[in-house]
Amino acid sequence: MNVRDLVLAAISGGGYPMLFGVTAISAIGVPLPMTFVLIGAGSLIAQGEMNLWWVLILTSIGAVLGDQIGYGLARWGGRRLAYKLGRKYRIGEASLKKAEAVSRKWGGTGVFFSRWLITPLGPWLNITYGITEYPWRRFLVWSGLGEVLWVVLYVMLGKLFSDRVQALSETMGNLSWVILGLLASGVLGWTLWTYLHEKDPGGRRASHGSG
């Protein structure tokens, strides 16, 4: 039995509390097939086995709660640990400063889009924002907005295409990886471009200086 079968069996047996728990655990960072779970819940709503409002409310609260737990653990445990390791190995301090700069730069936008569009990044950003002490209230608002949008989007898609859960889950799951890949390609491409353009004049200066 694979993870998907186990999750489905747990939700079939445990109903709403299990759906809530699975969503919260996944938001903390445990890799669970949440696209499948939300689309499946939408299908169960269409089949009359679950209530739309209960599903939307419980999964939204579960996801936001899981985000806050991930953030909290990183902020009040992970930060100390990260700096301790940084001092020990003399490599972490600069990376942490860089991460802090990234979280300040992307702020709420990063949290919002990682909740529903680039979902594989979500738990990682919770940790990064926690470690870098991003203001909690702002984090709560943005994660709340993003999670509600995520839940509504996927559950309603599941409800709409309730007879094609497998196909829709696979398509949506792949799609979020494609979006993440495009984003990563863009960032890497831009870094490479600026690196090559900066390297050239510097190299020339260096050769003039030595000559």
Added chain:
Amino acid sequence: MIIKRHWLLGLAFVLTVAITGVSAMRTAQKAEYWRSHRDEPIHGWMTVGYIAHSYHVPPYVLYQALALPLQPPDKRPVSKIARAQKRSVDEVIGVLTNAIIHARPPNPPPPPEEGRAP
């Protein structure tokens, strides 16, 4: 050192673009398959209720085919039902597929006898 960084960055970029391209192609293929096929294959995670919903056949037809009571509806996935009946998942899927074929036009099944479980 600079050349090494340059190559690593280039390699990472090429790999990311390649993986993204393959994922995009797979997504497009899935979407195309989804568009052109009304039925999705039966998998072990599916419940009998969901299969009936997905294939637009009355649920009792499938419950009867698997010798399951009509009430209360069995919410176990196919993989669990197969284990309980000491059959392989493929065998159960075969039984369900056969029942679906016979339940669909031009072979609509008779309505269930009221209050009787198989």
